[in-house]
Amino acid sequence: MSRSNLDLVNECDRFPYYQVDTDLYAASVSTYYELRVQEHDYALGYVLPSVAEIFRGLPNWEIDDQDRVLTITGVSTTEQRSDVVMRTVLAMKKTGYFKVLEKWRDELYPVYGKNKELLFDVERSASPLLGVVTYGVHCTAYVKREDDELKIWIPRRAKTKQTYGGMLDNAVAGGIASGEGPFESLVRECGEEASLAEDLVRSRAKACGTVTYFYIRDERAGGETGLLQPECQYIYDIELPEDVVPKPGDDEVEEFYLWTVGEVQEAMAKGEFKPNCALVMLDFFIRHGVLTTENEKDYVEIVSRLHRKLEFPTS
Amino acid sequence: MSRSNLDLVNECDRFPYYQVDTDLYAASVSTYYELRVQEHDYALGYVLPSVAEIFRGLPNWEIDDQDRVLTITGVSTTEQRSDVVMRTVLAMKKTGYFKVLEKWRDELYPVYGKNKELLFDVERSASPLLGVVTYGVHCTAYVKREDDELKIWIPRRAKTKQTYGGMLDNAVAGGIASGEGPFESLVRECGEEASLAEDLVRSRAKACGTVTYFYIRDERAGGETGLLQPECQYIYDIELPEDVVPKPGDDEVEEFYLWTVGEVQEAMAKGEFKPNCALVMLDFFIRHGVLTTENEKDYVEIVSRLHRKLEFPTS
Incomplete structure (x- = not known):
C-alpha cells in the first residue's frame, strides 16, 4: 500500500507527543526509567524497564523504582562516568544478554548535559539501551x-x-x-x-x-x-x-x-x-x-x- | 545589550515547553481556559481567565470553571459558529472593553479542527482574545x-x-x-x-x-x-x-x-x-x-x- x-x-x-495525546504520552513515559547522572536531576534518556532491571545491583548504578530513575552514582567526572558505562556494557556484552551489543562498534557516542557539557561517552551499540x-x-x-x-x-x-x-x-x-x-x-x-x-x-x-x-x-x-x-x-x-x-x-x-x-x-x-x-x-x-x-x-x-x-x- | x-x-x-519544564508548563496551562466548539473535545486555543470572564453568560457561550473550558455551544455549522463569534466580538467592540478590538481589521481569520476542517472564522483583531x-x-x-x-x-x-x-x-x-x-x-x-x-x-x-x-x-x-x-x-x-x-x-x-x-x-x-x-x-x-x-x-x-x-x- x-x-x-x-x-x-x-x-x-x-514517540507520542504530550500536546497531541496527553494521556498516551503520560502512559508511555510512566513505563520507562529516566536515565540520570548524579547531581544532574534531569533525564538524559529513557530506559525500558526490562533493560533497567539488568542494571539492578551493579556497582555505580542506582535504581529508584518509586520515581522510576536509573542513575549513574558515586562518580563525578566525565572520564569516571564513561568508565562506569564502559565497564558495565562490556560485562553485559560478555553475558550475551542484549542482542544489540552483538553489533559492537568500538565507537564512542557522546551524551551531553543541560549546559552542553559532555557528561559521558557510551559505546555506540549500547546507546539505545540507555535511550540517549x-x-x-x-x-x-x-x-x-x-x-x-x-x-x-x-x-x-x-x-x-x-x-x-x-x-x-x-x-x-x-x-x-x-x-x-x-x-x-x-x-x-x-x-x-x-x-x-x-x-x-x-x-x-x-x-x-x-x-x-x-x-x-x-x-x-x-x-x-x-x-x-x-x-x-x-x-x-x-x-x-x-x-x-x-x-x-x-x-x-x-x-x-x-x-x-x-x-x-x-x-x-x-x-x-x-x-x-x-x-x-x-x-x-x-x-x-x-x-x-x-x-x-x-x-x-x-x-x-x-x-x-x-x-x-x-x- | x-x-x-x-x-x-x-x-x-x-510559551513554556512541557518537555523542558513540566511544572512551569502545567502551571501556565492551568491558568488558561481551553477554547472549544461543541462536539469537538479538544483545545483550539487558550483564553486568559480575564478574557473568559467577559464571555460568561453570553448566548451560545458556556464556561466550565471546573475543567476550565470555554465552549461555543448550540450551533453546529461553520457559518453558525462564525456568526456567534462575530456577534459576540462586535458587541464587545461596542463596549470598548478590549483594547485589541480598537484595531478592528474587517478581515476574517480561519480556525481549523482536527480533520483540517474549517470550524469558524474570527475577525482578525479578536483572534488573540481566543488564543487561536x-x-x-x-x-x-x-x-x-x-x-x-x-x-x-x-x-x-x-x-x-x-x-x-x-x-x-x-x-x-x-x-x-x-x-x-x-x-x-x-x-x-x-x-x-x-x-x-x-x-x-x-x-x-x-x-x-x-x-x-x-x-x-x-x-x-x-x-x-x-x-x-x-x-x-x-x-x-x-x-x-x-x-x-x-x-x-x-x-x-x-x-x-x-x-x-x-x-x-x-x-x-x-x-x-x-x-x-x-x-x-x-x-x-x-x-x-x-x-x-x-x-x-x-x-x-x-x-x-x-x-x-x-x-x-x-x-
Missing part, C-alpha cells in the same frame, strides 16, 4: 541541470548489510563519534561512502539545519525492539557538477542511482527508503519548494515533526 | 552576486505604524485571510508591500517550509498584554535579479535596505527586528548555511524552536 509523507514521518518519529540522543550527518547530493531539472543521487544499501539491508539511503550518512565535529564527520563520510574528493566537499557542502525525531526501534534496526532512540541529524546539501559521479567507497553501498524527484517520491511511497533517510528527503523537498502547502495536505504537521524538540539535552 | 540568536527565539517563542492559531506568509528577498555574496532586502516599518513602528521587517509579510491560499496571499502581498511584479513572483518565489512559534503578546503588539498567540508562517525565498529594486507599495514601509548578512545580523543582535521577522531571518540563515553548528552554539535548539509543534490543530 502506498505510504503518504505523513505515514513516513510517523514511522520514524514514533545520538547524532549523525546526512547529506543529499543533487544535480541541477541547465533546464533547472533537479536530479538526486540515491544509494542502495548492500543487501548483506545487517540493518535495513537493500533499502535506499541518503547519498552520505553516518554517526558522529564523540570528539568529532559534524562538518569534519561529513567530509570523512563523503570520502568513505561516496568517494567524493575532500576539496569538493569542503567547497560545496552546505549546512541546512537539523532533522530531529524520536524513534522506537523495530525488527529492521536489529536487536531488541522497543528501545528508545531520539536522534539529531545534521543536514547538508551538496550540489554536484554533472560530471561528478559518487561511487561506493566500501561494501556497504550496492550502487548509486541518479533519480528525478518523481522517481524518489515513488520509491518513498513504496517504503523503499530507510525510515530516517525518508525524513531527510522530505526535509530536502520542503526546503527546495518541491513539497508545498498546495500539494501536501500535511505540510504544516510534517515541517514541525521533522524538527522535534527532544525531551533531553542536546549538543 | 547584544542579543544572542537564542535570545531572539526566546522573545518570540515564549493564526497564519501568515513571510518572504525573504535576496540577491546573489556573481562573487557569490548574499545581500538581503530589508524594509523598515513606518514609524507611524501602530505596532512595532520603526522596526525592521521581512521583505514581504502578511496575514492569510480565511479562504485565501498561502501562495496567492504571497503574490498579493508582494505587489502591495514591495511592488514586485506578479509574473516575477510566480516564477521566482520558492516555498521553503514554515516557521511556527507560540507568542505571548507584550506592549509592542498593542492592546492587552499576556494574550496567547500561536502562529504559523509559511516561508518563501525569492532571489531577485540585481536590477529589481523592491519599493514600498503603501505607507506601511518607510524604505528598503540592501544589506549584507553581517549588517542584518548586527541589526538582529541590537533588537531592531520585529520579533517574528527575526525568527524568519534565522530560518533563512540556517537553510542557506550562514548559521552552522560550528558558529552557533545553540544551533540544534534554535532549529527545533523555529518549528514548534503547536498544541492546537493547524491547517
